[in-house]
Amino acid sequence: MTEISKKTIPVLVSGALGKMGREVVNSVLNASDCELVAAIDINKKNNGENISQLLNLKSSEIFVSNDLEGTLCSISQNYRNQEINPVLVDFTHPDSVFENTRSAIAYGISPIIGTTGLSPSQINDLSIFAQKAEVGCAIIPNFSVGMVLLQQAASVAAKFYDNIELIEMHHNQKADSPSGTCIKTAEMIEEYPKQYNEGLVKETESLKGVRGGVRDSGLNIHSIRLPGLLAHQVVMMGSPGETYTIRHDTIDRKAYMPGVLQAIRKIGKFNSLIYGLEKLIF
Numbered sequence: 146m147t148e149i150s151k152k153t154i155p156v157l158v159s160g161a162l163g164k165m166g167r168e169v170v171n172s173v174l175n176a177s178d179c180e181l182v183a184a185i186d187i188n189k190k191n192n193g194e195n196i197s198q199l200l201n202l203k204s205s206e207i208f209v210s211n212d213l214e215g216t217l218c219s220i221s222q223n224y225r226n227q228e229i230n231p232v233l234v235d236f237t238h239p240d241s242v243f244e245n246t247r248s249a250i251a252y253g254i255s256p257i258i259g260t261t262g263l264s265p266s267q268i269n270d271l272s273i274f275a276q277k278a279e280v281g282c283a284i285i286p287n288f289s290v291g292m293v294l295l296q297q298a299a300s301v302a303a304k305f306y307d308n309i310e311l312i313e314m315h316h317n318q319k320a321d322s323p324s325g326t327c328i329k330t331a332e333m334i335e336e337y338p339k340q341y342n343e344g345l346v347k348e349t350e351s352l353k354g355v356r357g358g359v360r361d362s363g364l365n366i367h368s369i370r371l372p373g374l375l376a377h378q379v380v381m382m383g384s385p386g387e388t389y390t391i392r393h394d395t396i397d398r399k400a401y402m403p404g405v406l407q408a409i410r411k412i413g414k415f416n417s418l419i420y421g422l423e424k425l426i427f
Contacts, residue, residue: 154409155224155231157183157254159213159245162191165236165259165398167200172402173234174203179409182223182231183216184209214248221252230280232409235260239321243267246282250274255281255412259288259405261325272418281415285422286325288404292378293423295393299380300333302389306382308342309334310357314369314377322368323358327378329421334380335362 156173160166161184173179174197184196184207197205210216217233224231233249235242239262249256250271263271268284275282287293303309313327334341341363350356357367376395381388395401404422411425419425 153178153180154229155180155182157233159185159235160237162186162188163236168398168402169234169405171202181205181207185213185216217248217252230255246271250278250280257283257408259285261286262321275418279416281412282418283408283412284420286329288401292393295391296330296333298391303334303337306384308383310365310381312367312379314374316374317370317372323366327366331364
């Protein structure tokens with residue numbers, strides 16, 4: 146931990162040794178208005194090692210810890226009654242993200258969650274908990290500004306198209322399907338309430354699931370997992386005589402960092418749960 150500063154935002158990074166965690170640590174270390182105060186990761190082999198030396202990043206005096214609960218408690222005490230509350234950025238695993246988020250809120254630390262896989266009921270529980278605790282919390286399925294623009298465009302176009310299918314493509318180390326980003330896109334499309342993809346014929350599948358997953362609205366979602374991919378999404382809309390396709394491709398995780406920093410800077414203005422980057426940048 147570093148000396149407390151009233152001018153910078155204290156940031157804890159959970160999942161600090163992962164691919165996204167590394168980018169977040171690097172961005173925080175290089176942001177003049179942020180201060181890295183903790184790096185947490187379950188990799189016990191690197192427990193106690195200097196995060197900057199481990200990742201070959203800008204020099205800092207922060208050491209990796211395996212103890213999320215203990216770190217949250219310590220940081221909470223160190224920054225008690227300070228003008229700026231600490232922020233936890235979490236890029237871990239769907240199995241642990243719910244408890245991580247609850248723990249951060251309980252200690253008065255604002256969680257910014259990039260890990261996907263939370264169920265609607267879990268998000269609702271966290272929303273109630275954050276509101277009672279009066280702690281700002283952001284669940285962000287995708288930190289890319291380009292993806293936010295895709296989602297905005299898709300939600301507007303939904304008024305004009307009754308047939309819409311979504312395809313999301315990710316690397317084969319992604320644990321959850323469909324992606325939280327794709328679910329969020331579907332939800333934004335469904336804000337224009339109607340039934341999508343009403344069949345003209347009775348469909349049959351000789352291979353189960355070949356038409357993808359179907360939401361209650363009728364939207365079809367297809368998930369692809371392959372090495373060589375990072376994060377990609379296509380929204381295809383069709384009507385007689387035309388198709389309208391919106392596509393977003395992430396080719397480097399650096400694309401997410403402006404959104405991460407925006408969330409870190411803005412979350413202190415809220416005392417409840419925010420779902421989606423658009424709530425913070427528009």
